[in-house]
Amino acid sequence: MDFRESDELAALRQQIRSWLKQNLPSGYGVPGYRGPHDPEERIREARAWQRKLFDAGWSGLSWPEEYGGRGFGILEQLVWSEEYARAWAPDMIMLAVGLDLTGPVLIQKGQPWQRERFLEKILNGEEVWCQGFSEPDAGSDLAALRCRGEVKGDEIIVTGQKIWTSFAQHADWCILVVRTDPDLPKKHDGMTFLLCDMNTPGIDIRPLTEMTGEDWFNEVFFDSVRVPIDNVLGEIDKGWDVVINTLSHERASAAPHAKLESELLLLRELVKTLPYQGGVAADHPIVRQKLARFTTEVLTLRVNAYRNAETILRTGHPGPQGSLLKLGWSELDQQVKQFACELLGPFGLLTAEDPRAVEKGHWNYELMWSRAASIYAGTSEIQRNIVAERVLGLPRR
Ligand SMILES: Cc1cc2nc3c(=O)[nH]c(=O)nc-3n(C[C@H](O)[C@H](O)[C@H](O)COP(=O)(O)OP(=O)(O)OC[C@H]3O[C@@H](n4cnc5c(N)ncnc54)[C@H](O)[C@@H]3O)c2cc1C
Known part of the structure; x- marks a missing residue:
């Protein structure tokens, strides 16, 4: 792959950079700012920011233009993601199920009325989606x-x-996978993919508190919840295809x-x-060596991200190398945060509420949060299996 940026991409990068600079919500644009603490306020802010992105034409970048998106190719999407992260813009993970999963799968598998009903409200942040896939034993x-x-x-x-x-x-809506036929011999058969209104009677949501102290995820119980058959995405009993399609959109860009x-x-x-061992940490050879290693590994990640993009350009889908990327960044992320907390010593244990916390407890929070990335979207062990079997071609035991 030629890593030099075309004039068009460089111009787009400049346009994104200056738009973000002028339009970021107040407080953002500085390292470590994570937005309001109160979850209700945070979601309100995310919806408002999404509306602004939508109005300015920065929503649904990967979606085809006929469905209200921007029709960006993978390289343009990468440029956006790079500039977005560098600008310390709001983390929009709360809206990611709608924008990154539901929208693309509706475009590929939805009926016309489903696209008409849902797509624009995802793009403009009006409706929030959650993902009801995992179960206690699945x-x-x-x-x-x-x-x-x-x-x-x-x-x-x-x-x-x-x-x-x-x-x-x-969430207003949920992409929900259920077993409609438990008697079929193959477990991949007999599943159905539903678009479920989260305000339907019979849904009981019980938040789970994570080690960051936040209630990010939940247990969700369904007791005779009535979902109209029109809200099936794809076909009854053939939901696995839709699941695979949905997961293929996960974070490719x-x-x-x-x-x-x-x-x-x-x-x-x-x-x-x-201060570190009688001097300043930046002068200590081990610290310098570690920072140099991290910097090299981040550069390697960048090359892998572009290699992944090149595979998508060539074949239309990410391929198993995507697992290398996920494995690489999630593990490196943990090492960087672990190292920062080690350097901070006991101060690394302090959270945002403590006035003595360095950078408002940024590193402590980030270290705890970084544990999640080696679990969600395919655990590190699962990624290693994929790399072993499909990238390296090792035999299955
Ligand atoms: C922050 C966060 C947010 C999430 N949000 C959502 C959400 O919105 N919706 C949703 O549906 N799910 C969500 N998940 C769930 C996530 O998809 C699952 O946690 C993940 O798929 C792993 O499943 P599990 O927790 O049941 O672990 P298990 O699958 O039970 O795995 C337990 C351990 O066994 C290992 N293991 C399992 N199978 C193999 C194998 N074949 N080979 C080697 N090792 C193996 C795993 O790597 C892991 O270490 C979220 C998870 C996190 C951490």
Whole structure:
């Protein structure tokens, strides 16, 4: 791949950079700012920011123009993600299920009325979506899911449990996978993919508190929840195809190297003033060596992200190398945050509420949060299996 940027991409980069600079919501644009603490306020802010992105034509960048998107190719999307991370713009993870998963799968598999009803409200931030896939005994092995969907007339009656459902308490809608036929011999058959209104009676959402102290994800219980059969995406009992299609959209255009680059800049600033073993951390050879290694690894990640993009350009989908990227960034992210907390010593334990916390507890929070990335969107072990079998061609045991 030729890594030199074309004139068109360079111009787009400049345009994105200056738009973000002029339009970021107040407070953003500085390292480490994470937005309002109160979840309700945070979601309100995310919706308002999404509306602004939509009005300015920066929403649904990968979506085709006929569905209200920008029709960007993978390289343009990467440039956006890089500039977005470098600008310390708001983390829009709360809206990601709608924008990155539901929208693209609706475009590919939805009926015309479903696209008409849902797409614009996803693009402009009006409706928030959550993802009801995982269950207590069905995570990595998603096809083991048991949440029951009984077809009765023109409805599907859902009874069962989902878990780790991020932002369910704020969501208007859920992409929900249920088992409509439990008697089929193959577990990948007999599933149905539903668009479920989260305000339907019978849904009980119980938040789970993570070690960051936030209630990000939830257990969601369904007790005879009536979903109209019209809200099936794809075909009854053939939901697995839709699941695979949905997961294939997961983060193909993300630029994790850019977020890590920004974090490393912050770490480089920190060590310049941090007392360490009788001197300043930045002068210590081990610290310098570690920072040099992190910087090299982030550059390697960037090259891998572009290699991934090149595969998408050539074949239309990311391929198994995407697993190398996910594995690489999620593990490096943890190492960077772990190292920052080690350098801070006991101060690394302090959270935002403590006035003595360095950078408002940024590193402590980030270290705890970084643990999640080696679990969601395919755990590190699952990524290693994919790399072993499909990239390196090693035999299955
Ligand atoms: C922050 C966060 C947000 C999430 N949000 C959502 C959400 O919104 N909606 C949703 O549906 N889910 C969500 N998830 C759930 C996530 O998809 C699952 O946690 C993930 O798929 C792993 O499943 P599990 O937790 O059941 O672990 P398991 O699959 O039970 O795995 C347990 C351990 O066994 C290992 N393991 C499992 N199978 C293999 C194998 N074949 N080979 C080697 N090792 C293996 C795993 O790597 C792991 O270490 C979220 C998770 C996190 C952390």
